[in-house]
Amino acid sequence: MTDALTELKQLPDIGGPAQPLLTVRGLTKHFPLKTGFLGRGAGVVQAVDDLNFDVIKGETLGIVGESGCGKSTTSRLVMALMAPTTGEVVFDGQVVGGRELPLKEYRRQVQMVFQDSYASLNPRLTIEESIGFAPEVHGLARKDARARARDLLAAVGLNPDQFARRYPHELSGGQRQRINIARALALRPRLVILDEPVSALDKSVEAQVLNLLQDLKAQFGLTYIFISHDLNVVQYMSDRVLVMYLGRVAEVGSVEAIYAAAAHPYTAALLASRPSMDPDRRRTEPPLVGDPPNPINPPSGCRFHTRCAFAEPVCSATVPLLHPAPAGQQAACLMVVPGSGHSQAPKVAA
């Protein structure tokens, strides 16, 4: 690298607005277990199983689900931080890791913010070194990388003169999360994956960071994948929502359709599990009993059938595929598939 760049520019849009920014096709990740005699007979954790979804340019796609549903594995697969068992990720029409889009180029365009703001910063680098690190790796001169870091600090609402030379341990959780956001933006990415970015923050700080994320999205023309277990936060942030259960998509669609007319019983239960915020309308019955099952030996057929109030024998035999539901979303439930054999399924037109 002889000529150091003086500025990093956001890479141009290739396929136009109609082409999804990110397409995930048949993405599967199984983790083999190393127990069992000589490694034989050991099971696999089916962390993510045959995942398909698109992320449209300029939108925020929310991903919700409980622990073990595969939402974090999904984010790591999309970031190419681990290799999928099968399946591929296509970014703006180009296969990630292929000849057109090598990983280094791809990672310039996709960045990530993690939940643990402290663990994701190098404790021995100052804030401006941390933020300027990636631009330097991608060919920016050190001086320009530092200047970029200071611009970004201002953009995330931290005074550069006050914070640039500090170390991560000198900052509060909210400030550190702002640093992580600034660092994610340092390469001018087009897609930012936010993996539980506000879960570890206090409520008043959470609101500040959510406002900031909305501002930055407009300012830098970003697309977000927003992963959270907090349904209220996902509703506030997202245009479309993807609900995951035990490694599969349960339901996907616009935030209006899903929150107003959930088609999958799991989505409905998840929404009904939110504390009511109204002391006069307290919940009386839990919508679901028990914990999510173990992803090592997930239930057969529909993985939700063991906890579902509408389960019928057909549910344990047939794997439901995503199918259009009345409010315009898609749901993987036999009750929305005509002729599926479930008693509540719509009748097939004669």
Place this chain on the structure above:
Amino acid sequence: MTEPLVHVRDLQVRFVSRDATVHAVNGVSFDLAERESLCILGESGSGKSVTLRALMALNPPRRTKLSGTVRVGGHDIITASERKMADIRGSTVSMIFQEPMTALDPVFTIGRQIAETVMRHEGLSRSAADARALELLELVQIPSAKRRLAAYPHELSGGLRQRAMIAIALSCRPKLLLADEPTTALDATVQIQILLLLRRLQEEMGMGVIFVTHDLGVAGEIADRVAVMYAGKFIEEGPVRDLMRRPLHPYAQGLLGATVHSGLRGERLTTIPGAPPNLERVPQGCAFAPRCAYVEEACLPKVPDFRSPTPGHAARCVRVPQAA
């Protein structure tokens, strides 16, 4: 007049180390009646967990300086010896924590841990204690309880572990249950199950409950009364309906406004600027004044007293009217 279950007056807790003294709790006073549930709401560092631990004398003894009055079920907690405390804990007051994995002992089975508690406090024989353990697991709705008695904590899911911890806490039928963010680490569908379980157990066993949380939704589900804590003080206290619908103190208003709930889509969230004060020094006036949009002269010289516009609902703010 009979004494309330919990009687706290001007509780102060300081943590002293060589480098600094942290004033974690700066004059907390409240009463809790039997069968009542109080929710202490606050952000990290507000002193809510320290207050809770003071009710059970669980703060580290050497570094903690306590003053004020703390009486639980007629016992004076501040002056009680460690030996006396060991008797009070379990039978009078008991506590559940956020992380069941760290609160349970990993090398003993669930059944053994429950049996140990009842043998120590109620002097039951081993077989009677085992029978009691089974009863308790059924009480907290652990499926196939008999088999789960022989399980180690790591063999249980998060929700079951939390239920096992509740079973241990209830094993000696305490009059007061303290809960320190017991549902924060749980998934949404499990959290609501645990909240409903705690509410049912409280009614059935007639316990008083003090619940510490940062989640308004949790308070709305479980509390009779809510106290909002800031910088080591209660700054507002009132019945849950009044507090959630008409918060008086600007901090409580900010906290409610900053909580994301449905119906806010497309609107900007209200935030509280700045950060809580450093508690190495006790704030002179109202501790929230530096972040408050309505700050005035009267806020600064001394901490505002509680002012109560309606019975039972009061806040430490000079702007709140005092009912005659």
